[in-house]
Amino acid sequence: MSPVNSVPLPPTDRPSGPAVEGLVSLADGRRGLCGVIASVGAAPLASDAVLADELERRLLEMGFVEGARVEILHEGFIGRDPICVRLDDMRVALRRREARGVMVRTDPRP
């Protein structure tokens, strides 16, 4: 498997707050992550087959658009991959490497 797949989950010893002011890649999120999509971009190592631009368009067509609400509902049982997210009022499954370019502004913690 490619190194992208050995998901770089946020290490647990780090404070759980994301690195850049509430902004986290959907690929690094854990179950329960809630927020609004801040940007959908070409993720560098996104996928070997489809060009980054193609992946961006596929994500957009599936509804991963700036301003959409996302929540990670389920994680796969091997390597927590793929993930199932609530996207506005739909449910979508995708692999973490495909989710890398989706940046999420997480909801402020209560």
Next chain:
Amino acid sequence: MTPSATTAPGPMTPTGPAADALRVALVGNPNSGKTALFNALTGSRQKVANYAGVTVERKEGLVISPSGRRTVVLDLPGTYSLRARSPDEVVTRDAVLGHLAGEVPPDVVICVADATNLRLVLRLALELKAVGRPAVLALNMVDIAQRQGLDIDTDRLSAELGMPVIGTVATRRRGISELVTAVEARAEADAAADAETGRPQSGGHGWTEPSAAEIRHLHREAERILKACVRPPRRPDTWTGRMDDVLLHPVWGIAILLGILFVMFQAVFAGAKPVMDLITAGFDALSALVAQRLPEGLLRSLICEGIIAGVGSVVVFLPQILILFLFIILLEDVGYMARAAFLLDRIMGGAGLHGRAFIPLLSSFACAIPGIMATRVIDNRRDRLTTILVAPLMTCSARIPVYTLIISAFVPARQVLGGLSLQGLVFFGLYAAGMLSALAVAWAVRKVFWRSASEPFLMELPAYKVPDPANVLRNVALRGHIFLRRAGTTILSMMVLIWFLCTVPGKPAGAAGPAIDYSFAGVIGHAIGPLLAPIGFSWQMTVALIPGMAAREVAVGALGTVYAVSGGEESSRVLGASLAHQWSLASALAFLAWYVFAPQCASTLAVVKRETNSWRWPLIMFGYMTGLAYLAAFIVYRTAVAMGAG
């Protein structure tokens, strides 16, 4: 289209009684109930074929409008956008744009929407509007929307989209005649506009693939329309979330999935058995009956052993195919198939297979024919072809009689490793060899043919729904019909060809030895004998491989024919004893290794031809499987000889 000043849509319009037939195409997202709507519109007046040169299924049906006008409905593959990403979606795009070779451009496009899930289909509707072809939006499943308390302002929606909006419930045939009337009115308005301006209004001229920025723009527009026309549900569906909590659970989800797969496999493997036995017995009886009426000779042989046995060998697959597709269509309609793919993605992905490849491969343990037909659950062409190529490596039930014959004749019935049966171990080893080689071949196919390309896994998980029994049955029957009509004819002609090779020319009067020796099969067997000698096959074994192409289990009977052991309950045991005398252990093991890999099944090749719509893939399959079989038999034979079993 010709810019003529007539109302006729173009030069490709058929003339004669069908000249005024309206052409309508159904476009919609996957899971929008598009097929159910197609069934509701056309009933049983459907035709299924393939588009020229591609594996995409073409479904067409006929509906007579309330005013008596004939309307031809084309069910296009589901898509999220006109920006095609797969061969199926290319067909949808080209059909809508009017670019599809051999296809009359549709007069009207029906955009099918799931009323409870409008966001993405509104963007698709806007894309269709931009193309300029007259369109009607069918707001399907409005009953579920009403139950959820979802308010849709259809007048406003119609004004925003610039197309009529009709609420339908395809499974109850509600709104169908309203839809047909709206389509007809739309077509007439368009034709009138054409006549007025002197040129066709509709057409796919100047369509270009939208860029990321354009998709964002269209999505924002769809979002605005959604906010303006739809009030969110007062009683949203909470069942889907609650069921997913269990069905996608890391432990329970997997346990339930395995349970479902186990039941399905049992039903295909064991449930179909009595019916298959009945079919076999029926055709045997018919053959015997005909044999009594006809004088002995080539004609009797052709009818009894060629045609009747050949038709029997086609029909015998039906029970497995119908049972398997009943499960697949139920799981698909309930909405579970996408969940199964989610759960299995990482397991199958390691070998470069799609999560959905699991069901076809599991079914192939019963028989590769339904397994290969089941690969239609995989949308992506490459993933589908990879799965088709490896499916026959799964140990199908037809190999069991061959394995049993050889193992019981050559492997001593003793216990090893503290209580394990040696025969059982060899049996298990053969199964394991099939599975492991399938994974290895899938991995290699990805490297060789697709240059490691892997498709993104990005899939909507639809809301769970109660399937409509009438729709399920209609779709299962459709699969059986397609198998009989398309694969059946190829299988039958191959069976007759094999019969011909094994029967003609006949045995000369007073000649010694079995008749097959004097036939073309005997000639071929003797000719390729030297090629197979290095893997320890005698010429008798080589000759038996040719009738054995009819089906794997036929090899047992074929060996019986070659060694002139025939008839009776005891024949298998007698044959085993006879083989134990004539073959060395090394040859027997090589024969087993050969049967793990060899493409000894003409029906499988015929089905691959039908499913891929070309001879290329069955030839590749035949080549690689023969190569693997030769290699494996060679290694096994040489190793065994070196260890003194020659």
